[in-house]
Amino acid sequence: MELQNNETNRGGTMNILQLMAHPEYNNQKRAANRLADVGLKTLQEKLNGRGTIEVLNVYDPNNFIPQITADTLNFTNPKEMTTERLKKHEAQYKLIRQWKSADYIYIYMPLHNWNVPAKFKDYLDNILTAGETFKYTESGSVGLMSDETSKVTFILTSGSEYETNYRYVNLDIAPQYMRGVLHMMGINQMKLIRAQGLDMSTNDKEEIMKSAEKELVDYINSQSF
Numbered sequence: 001m002e003l004q005n006n007e008t009n010r011g012g013t014m015n016i017l018q019l020m021a022h023p024e025y026n027n028q029k030r031a032a033n034r035l036a037d038v039g040l041k042t043l044q045e046k047l048n049g050r051g052t053i054e055v056l057n058v059y060d061p062n063n064f065i066p067q068i069t070a071d072t073l074n075f076t077n078p079k080e081m082t083t084e085r086l087k088k089h090e091a092q093y094k095l096i097r098q099w100k101s102a103d104y105i106y107i108y109m110p111l112h113n114w115n116v117p118a119k120f121k122d123y124l125d126n127i128l129t130a131g132e133t134f135k136y137t138e139s140g141s142v143g144l145m146s147d148e149t150s151k152v153t154f155i156l157t158s159g160s161e162y163e164t165n166y167r168y169v170n171l172d173i174a175p176q177y178m179r180g181v182l183h184m185m186g187i188n189q190m191k192l193i194r195a196q197g198l199d200m201s202t203n204d205k206e207e208i209m210k211s212a213e214k215e216l217v218d219y220i221n222s223q224s225f
């Protein structure tokens with residue numbers, strides 16, 4: 001479905017969510033942050049004021065990302081919650097609302113031990129909430145979002161190469177994990193952009209970054225909004 005001007009699938013204004021998951025969230029030289037900066041500037045130029053771009057860095061201590069703990073498992077009715085538990089509940093639903101209202105989601109992160117950085121896993125634990133992003137039915141779970149409501153781009157930086165290095169091909173878990181999580185929510189397409197092999201001495205890091213930046217800019221500019 002092609003969107004016109006600032007129209008969205010929900011009939012409101014265009015909402016873009018930029019999620020960032022680098023632990024060193026304020027170091028612009030970090031590969032994921034550098035790509036996020038390029039992506040944000042490209043989006044701002046393309047949107048030219050037609051809609052909103054929200055940026056959330058899950059490692060910024062100003063952003064509260066609740067973790068699954070004993071109290072989050074045991075107290076699920078807001079009326080029975082302690083003040084501390086209620087704070088987590090409200091923070092969780094704020095994250096869910098932000099995620100669900102985004103027409104386009106761009107996720108930037110470094111690969112950590114073949115998976116998403118730990119804090120981003122916490123983030124997803126908040127988003128993967130039954131009744132919000134998926135629901136249980138007698139025949140299994142069903143996603144409550146769709147490719148029409150949410151377009152996800154996953155930008156991943158890594159020290160090693162995952163498409164050609166045989167040692168690592170089977171450890172290419174993060175993109176599969178993200179595709180699986182999104183599929184649970186009913187989102188079946190995910191654009192993957194990688195800057196890989198950044199820590200290999202035989203590679204030219206700057207060349208890899210320039211190529212990933214170009215791929216990102218070209219992709220954003222090719223999107224129909």
Ligand SMILES: Cc1cc2nc3c(=O)[nH]c(=O)nc-3n(C[C@H](O)[C@H](O)[C@H](O)COP(=O)(O)O)c2cc1C
Binds near residue numbers: 029030032110
């Ligand atoms: C704790 C930690 C774990 C990492 N695990 C992996 C890994 O499993 N696979 C990989 O290819 N790179 C891994 N890396 C390398 C980073 O993904 C890579 O250095 C980063 O994407 C490059 O960007 P930056 O150093 O500018 O942040 C790891 C780095 C750190 C700090």
